[in-house]
Amino acid sequence: MDSLAKLGTVAGVALFAGFFCVVLWKIATGCISMSYLLDGDVRDPKNPDGSGFSATASGGRAQMLSVTLSVVVWYLLQVIHNPKQFPQLPDTMLATLAGSHFVYLGGKAQGLFFGRLKDLIG
Numbered sequence: 001m002d003s004l005a006k007l008g009t010v011a012g013v014a015l016f017a018g019f020f021c022v023v024l025w026k027i028a029t030g031c032i033s034m035s036y037l038l039d040g041d042v043r044d045p046k047n048p049d050g051s052g053f054s055a056t057a058s059g060g061r062a063q064m065l066s067v068t069l070s071v072v073v074w075y076l077l078q079v080i081h082n083p084k085q086f087p088q089l090p091d092t093m094l095a096t097l098a099g100s101h102f103v104y105l106g107g108k109a110q111g112l113f114f115g116r117l118k119d120l121i122g
Contacts, residue, residue: 038062040111060107067100 026032040058071093078087 038065040108058107060104064100064104067097071097 023032027034036055038058038061039055040061071089074093075087075089
């Protein structure tokens with residue numbers, strides 16, 4: 001039974017490593033575009049293509065990505081430090097991550113329903 005568990009572990013690691021390599025290869029060759037990763041859609045009735053939306057740089061996406069990546073790096077360092085058990089995520093870090101996603105989703109809802117904030121104010 002122990003050898004079957006080891007085989008399953010090796011097969012799982014090989015499968016995920018293969019997925020990871022394929023995604024990295026597609027990013028490197030340009031099949032997966034990263035050009036608009038930090039852009040968001042906002043309501044724009046004046047958009048010339050007639051869709052009613054336009055893409056602009058999104059500060060919410062940038063802050064959400066940075067907070068998420070910092071939590072991931074912290075978590076990976078904890079797993080490397082003690083690989084025998086999953087680390088417990090501190091409540092403050094979980095609240096920061098949830099708040100970051102809440103701010104992003106709030107900004108996205110505001111942009112989709114009401115348009116750019118600068119257009120609402122000015």
